[in-house]
Amino acid sequence: MTCRPGAETALKQEVARTEPEWRLAFSRPGFVTFKVNSTTPVDDKQLASRSWVLARTQGVSLGKVTGDELAKLAADVWALAGVATLVAEGPLDDVHVWERDAHRSDDESSTLLVSPLAAEIENAIRAAAPESCENLREPPGEKRRPAARNARVLDVVVVEPNQWWIGCHRVVTPPQRWPGGAIPVRTPEHAVSRAYTKMAEALAWSGLPIAKDDECVEIGCAPGGASQALLDRGLFVTGIDPAEVDPILLEHPRFRHIRKRGKEVRRSEYLGVRWLAADVNLAPGYTLDAVEAIVTHLDVHIRGLILTLKLADWSHADRLAEYAARVHGWGYRDVRMRQLSSGGQEVCLVALRRKELRKLDRRRKSRVEKRSPKGERASARGAIRRDPPHPTLSGPHFGAQFGAQI
Numbered sequence: 001m002t003c004r005p006g007a008e009t010a011l012k013q014e015v016a017r018t019e020p021e022w023r024l025a026f027s028r029p030g031f032v033t034f035k036v037n038s039t040t041p042v043d044d045k046q047l048a049s050r051s052w053v054l055a056r057t058q059g060v061s062l063g064k065v066t067g068d069e070l071a072k073l074a075a076d077v078w079a080l081a082g083v084a085t086l087v088a089e090g091p092l093d094d095v096h097v098w099e100r101d102a103h104r105s106d107d108e109s110s111t112l113l114v115s116p117l118a119a120e121i122e123n124a125i126r127a128a129a130p131e132s133c134e135n136l137r138e139p140p141g142e143k144r145r146p147a148a149r150n151a152r153v154l155d156v157v158v159v160e161p162n163q164w165w166i167g168c169h170r171v172v173t174p175p176q177r178w179p180g181g182a183i184p185v186r187t188p189e190h191a192v193s194r195a196y197t198k199m200a201e202a203l204a205w206s207g208l209p210i211a212k213d214d215e216c217v218e219i220g221c222a223p224g225g226a227s228q229a230l231l232d233r234g235l236f237v238t239g240i241d242p243a244e245v246d247p248i249l250l251e252h253p254r255f256r257h258i259r260k261r262g263k264e265v266r267r268s269e270y271l272g273v274r275w276l277a278a279d280v281n282l283a284p285g286y287t288l289d290a291v292e293a294i295v296t297h298l299d300v301h302i303r304g305l306i307l308t309l310k311l312a313d314w315s316h317a318d319r320l321a322e323y324a325a326r327v328h329g330w331g332y333r334d335v336r337m338r339q340l341s342s343g344g345q346e347v348c349l350v351a352l353r354r355k356e357l358r359k360l361d362r363r364r365k366s367r368v369e370k371r372s373p374k375g376e377r378a379s380a381r382g383a384i385r386r387d388p389p390h391p392t393l394s395g396p397h398f399g400a401q402f403g404a405q406i
Contacts, residue, residue, distance in 0.1 A: 001055040002157065002180055004339055005029040005101055010317040011054040018052075030100040031159055033061055044152075048172040053320050053337045053347055057181030059155045059169030062086065066163045074124035077156065077166055078133075086154070086168055087132055093151035095136055097122035098180035099158040101341075114144075114179050118158055125156060144184070146177035174205055175338075182341040187225075192246040195225030195279060197342040198308070203233070205338060206350040208275075208304050209357055210235065215273045219262040219290060220280035224249040230277070231255055238273070240265055262290045270300045279308035284316065284323055295330050305332065305351040308343070320347065327351050334358070 003011045008027055015022060015034065022034040036042055044060050052058070062082030067073045077083060086092070097118045114122075122140070129136045136154075147153050148171065155167040157180075175181040183204045187197045203210065210216075212234030221227045221239030224246045230237045231254055239245055240258045249255045258265055262278070270276075276294065278287050287307060295302045305327065311317055324335045332351035339347045352358070 001032045001034075001052070001058045002030055002098075002100055003032065003054050003056055004341075004345075006345070007054045007314060007317075007339065008032050010314040011052065014052050014054055014317065014320075018050075028100060028159055031157060031165070033165075044168055045150075045170040045172070048170040048176060051173075051336075051338075054317065054339050055181075056339070056341060057169065057176055059153075059167040062166045062168060064159075064163060064165045068162050070121070070124050071128070073162075073164060074121070074128040077125055077164070078128055078130055080166055083154070083166060086152075087130065090152065092133055092136060092154050092168075094147040094153045095122060095125060095156070096147075096153050096179035097125065097156040097158065098182070101180075117161065118179070121156065121158060121164070125154075144178075147171045148177075151177075174207065180341075185342060190248070191225050191228055192223050192248060193225030194342070196229045197225075198279075198340055198348070199226035199229035199277070199306070201340050201342045202306055202348050202350065203229070205340070205348075206306070206336060207358065208306070208350060208352065210275060210304075214275060216275040216277060217270060217273050219276070219278040221245060221257075224255075226277060226279060227255060235275070238269065263293065267294070267297050267300055270294055270297070270302065273300075274303040275306065276302045276304075277306040281310060283312065284309040284319070288323065288326055292326075292330060303353055303357070305349070307349040307351075308346050309349055310346045312345070314345070317347075323349065 001011065001015075006029070008029065011032055012024060019034070021037050023037060025033040025035045027033060042060050047058060047060060050058070063080045065073050065076040065080065067076065078087075097114070099115050099118050126137050126139060151171040153169055153171060153176075155169055157165045157167070159165050169176060171177050175183055178184060183201050185197050185200045185204060187194055191197070210233060213236065215236045215238070216230050217238045217240060218227050218230070219240045222241040222243035222245050224239065227237045227239045227245070227249055231249075231252055236254045238256050238258060239249065240260060240262050242259055242261055245257050250257060258269065262280075276291065278291055280287055280290075287309060291305065291307060294300055295305070309323060320337060324337060327335050327349065332353055334352040334355040334357075335349065336351070337347050337349045
């Protein structure tokens, strides 16, 4: 497994709660391995369908290679017994090479883990591929295509420039389509903060059925990066924050700013709102208290949530299941959590009222209608908006992991 540097102990404890028979093995900042006390081989597809909040990606280890000569190291990858067995079992679909994120700065805005060194190593490995893997010899290029669903991927984790750990994984979830589980989202030039990247990655990972013209409220919006990402998706956004937001947002016709704290805003401001986001630099308990007071109000009908839960201390990660269970108790039956590659010492929690909302098959258009005689709820701007089709998220339901608590 790879993770954010510093999260290794918390990740080990998270895994221990679900897999107590796994034994700790080799680890480095941002990289953790386990040994399985079983004669039954680990099924890569079953492993890919599992979910650990603090793990960016996971796979089955096939060994490691060490050395100082690039060409020889690349050849040694294919000479590993585990890789030879993998190739004999069927064709490989892709190669992912990335460096463990050992020295990441909180100020970095890119979620790309494929460094120039990793790209050079990948090209060498592809060039050394055997004839049976001829489909892998072509370099991925600057615009890498994501691996297909259910693809068999050869993983090369550059733990050190002269030490590579080799593994494989099946593609089940969106992050697994990319090297290191990092969805490639960059902060655009017009973004006012890196919160733009976090929101963009959260939307790409979660697959929430957010549609153009939907209404969203963001608590703790200043200076406005996350709101920008939502605006770029075509949403109407109300930003709530006592601090100032960037003038670029104030000039946007679909944005309005309420200079108050979330608890001070009237509940009428949430009528017709479908999505609620919150990213405040306070303890998770404060964020959940503020959101609970809103979504449990009888006149408020929030369809989905995008919450950032700050972990001032890694020990707070022990309560992630408790946080998920609390949101589930508000009536949100689809709750998922992940530590985003673009985020800091925090986790992203997304929730939907019903999992079936991901599978709705509606025509791709939005219609604006007046309030119906039957009392259909209008939006805060006096209109009802309908969702167009949306992508379906593959992968595990969060509740399946913490079923006992939820």
